[in-house]
Amino acid sequence: MNFEPRADVSAGELHAASQAQPNIALVKYWGKRDVALNLPVVGSISITLDSLWTRTEVRFVPGQKQDQVSLNGRSDEAESRRVTACLDLLRQRAGVDYGAKVTSQNNFPTAAGLASSASGFAALVHAGAHALGLALSRVEQSVLARRCSGSAARSIFGGYVEWAHGKLADGTDSVARPLLDADAWPLRVAVAITSKAAKQVGSTEGMRRTARTSPYQSAWVDTQEADLDVARNAILARDFDALAAISEHSCLKMHALAMAAQPGLLYWKGATVECMHRVRVLRQQGVPVFFTVDAGPQLKAVCVPSAIEQVKAVLCDAPGVLDVLDAGLGAGARAMPVGELAT
Ligand code: PMV
Numbered sequence: 269m270n271f272e273p274r275a276d277v278s279a280g281e282l283h284a285a286s287q288a289q290p291n292i293a294l295v296k297y298w299g300k301r302d303v304a305l306n307l308p309v310v311g312s313i314s315i316t317l318d319s320l321w322t323r324t325e326v327r328f329v330p331g332q333k334q335d336q337v338s339l340n341g342r343s344d345e346a347e348s349r350r351v352t353a354c355l356d357l358l359r360q361r362a363g364v365d366y367g368a369k370v371t372s373q374n375n376f377p378t379a380a381g382l383a384s385s386a387s388g389f390a391a392l393v394h395a396g397a398h399a400l401g402l403a404l405s406r407v408e409q410s411v412l413a414r415r416c417s418g419s420a421a422r423s424i425f426g427g428y429v430e431w432a433h434g435k436l437a438d439g440t441d442s443v444a445r446p447l448l449d450a451d452a453w454p455l456r457v458a459v460a461i462t463s464k465a466a467k468q469v470g471s472t473e474g475m476r477r478t479a480r481t482s483p484y485q486s487a488w489v490d491t492q493e494a495d496l497d498v499a500r501n502a503i504l505a506r507d508f509d510a511l512a513a514i515s516e517h518s519c520l521k522m523h524a525l526a527m528a529a530q531p532g533l534l535y536w537k538g539a540t541v542e543c544m545h546r547v548r549v550l551r552q553q554g555v556p557v558f559f560t561v562d563a564g565p566q567l568k569a570v571c572v573p574s575a576i577e578q579v580k581a582v583l584c585d586a587p588g589v590l591d592v593l594d595a596g597l598g599a600g601a602r603a604m605p606v607g608e609l610a611t
Contacts, residue, residue: 282328282366284398285608288390288601290382291316291422291429292457292568294515294560295499296522298488299475305439306418309479310492313430313447313499314422315570317457318598322387324372325609326355326395332367339372339388354392354416362400371609376593382459382566389416390423394601406600410444418471426450426599428503430496450597453506456576459593460567460583462539471563474526474533481530488525508572512551512558515570519560526563535563539588543567546582555579 291314299309335355337348355368370392376382393413397404404412406424414421414431421443422429427450434442469477479485495518502510526533540561547559547569557571557579571579576594584592 282330282364282399282401283326283606284395285323285325285604285606286391286395286398286601287321287323287604288387288394288423289317289319289321289426289595289598290376290384290387291419292560292570293419293422293518293562294511294570295492295495295518296562297418297431298471298522298525299479299485300418300472301433302437302439303472303476306414306416307439307442308418308431308433309489311431311433311496312419312422313428313496313503314419315428315455315457315597316423316426316450316600317595318450319595320374320376320382320387320459320593322372322374322384322391323604323609324370324388324391324395325606326392326399327369328364328366328399329369330366332369335368335370337370337372340374350389350416351392354389354412355396357412357415358393358396358400358402362402364400368396368399373609382562382564385417386419386423389413389420390601392416393420394424394603398603407443407445409601411440411442414439414442414444424601427452427597430500446600447500448503450599453503454573454597455570456573457595457597458569458571458576458580458583459595460539460543460569460586460589461591461593462537462543462565462567462588464590467535467564469533469563474529474563477531477533478526478529482525482528484525484528488521491521508556512556512570515560516558523561533563535565536561537565537588539586540565540567542586542588543569543583546586547579550575550579550582 293314295313297312301309410424425446428448431444498514
């Protein structure tokens with residue numbers, strides 16, 4: 269699907285704004301087959317959320333040498349370098365060398381296992397491509413977003429999304445594609461926040477350490493295709509129980525793999541584990557809910573819409589839970605009006 273270049277692009281205004289939402293993997297991505305290109309060693313399946321978002325405005329300024337990046341009103345050197353590397357991919361394609369002014373806001377905690385890099389780089393690629401008038405298909409946007417942050421490949425799309433590991437060395441076959449629209453199976457997600465601190469070991473370093481030192485790495489890779497088949501079939505059949513079983517299995521398997529690295533990666537807090545038990549008790553009582561946890565301490569409980577209030581109440585009540593956010597499933601990256609973000 270191509271999008272039309274914005275009218276003001278042809279008038280010389282290299283300016284656009286986009287919104288993208290985080291996605292949560294149900295069958296996890298962990299491990300890279302190529303670090304420079306951000307190619308995964310395994311495929312993954314995710315859901316894109318609706319009410320948590322990143323909004324990003326990009327303005328390319330002719331004659332400007334450096335990029336100026338503001339994230340939630342602040343500038344961070346490491347983040348700015350990643351943004352510049354991402355914009356360089358777009359500038360190369362468009363054949364321009366202008367610096368950009370980038371303003372980005374998240375309405376949820378950044379870098380704490382809530383996939384802020386997924387929504388952030390999906391929004392940046394969408395807005396940057398739009399601003400430069402690049403007519404990229406969603407798959408092409410997804411390939412570029414993947415180069416900037418692996419899981420961002422999936423946030424270009426809404427609903428249920430599968431990202432293939434691909435086999436080609438250049439990564440052109442490692443693309444994300446939609447499996448099912450959000451509306452076709454509108455599950456809900458409660459996110460239990462157990463810490464607002466940025467995680468100590470980022471996912472790239474965590475994956476590298478795991479691949480080098482975890483004795484379970486080959487078992488992880490060898491069993492992933494079967495997990496993807498089960499999850500894909502469960503999604504296409506809207507089979508909640510099957511999706512619950514495979515999602516919890518994939519989550520616990522990824523964490524067991526990472527915990528067995530040296531030194532071991534332990535992303536959970538006590539409250540994360542308490543929430544896992546609470547979700548399982550609810551399910552034993554007949555409530556359709558399951559949990560998943562990414563490379564951070566927050567627990568995400570996925571449930572049918574009628575269960576969301578009960579799930580939130582049970583998680584809110586768990587010792588150590590600071591807050592519980594609530595989201596449905598949402599759309600992929602999309603354009604929004606320019607000029608709405610505070611700098
Ligand atoms: O894309 P990254 O580098 O943020 O890694 C994401 C890794 C997990 O969130 C743990 C799993 C996943 O598939 O999103």
